[in-house]
Amino acid sequence: MPEDFVISVDMQGQGPMDFSFQELSAGPHKVRIEGIEDSNEKKGSYRFTVSDQEEGSETAGLSGLVIIGKDFTKKGNRGHLACLLVGMGLPPDKIRGKVEFKGSQLIGKTTYIIVVPPAEGELDDAGRVPFASKNFVTKEMYDAAKKVGAAMKSRKAASGGGSTTTIPSSNGAATPAPAASEPASPDIDVGNLFGNNG
Secondary structure (H helix, E strand, O other): OOOOOOOOOOOOOOOOOOOOOOOOOOEEEEEEEEEEEEEOOOOOEEEEEEEEOOOOOOOOOOEEEEEEEOOOOOHHHHHHHHHHHHHOOOOHHHOOOEEEOOHHHHOOOEEEEEEEOOOOOOOOOOOOOOOOEEEEEOHHHHHHHHHHHHHHHHHHHHHOOOOOOOOOOOOOOOOOOOOOOOOOOOEEEHHHHHOOOO
16 A cells, blocks of 8 residues: 655645646637736736637637736837737727726737747757747737738649748737827726727
8 A cells, every 4th residue: 555645735825727728720810818817927927818719720719828928128028918908909099108907807808819839840948849929919910910821821722832831920029009199198097998899
């Protein structure tokens, strides 16, 4: 008979975690935000659980994870958040200055992402195959990626070739919004601007 032992862990504030995330198929996807977690692991991040709503996607209905770093002194993290908000339909001129909203306001909203798989044979510092890059994008970026993907498929079908296509990534960067004709208030509460988006 195996020896008995004691497992002692402080579970204060800990509940079940979802480990069923999938790697979503490569390319642009329409997604719905199913949940958001404020994580303080490592440098801190907001972890978005999204479900693939892309019609005809190989991974339609499956859940994936999209992460935005919490260090908003970094332009890339601010740009990634801007892509998320604009992708939901918020006008770019409404996200100037300070933005503040509750994470729960994002749940159930639809937006867009691009999934870029790692290069074939690529390994991380620990020698493992890295996860795909998943970034929120605007509707315009999504539409552009769809057009590129369709053109590449047509070209591949016409040539009968088997070349691999690469979907362009936003790398979390957002195109700066054009200057507004009126200066925006320095403290914009975007919370009430999500009411009609779905």
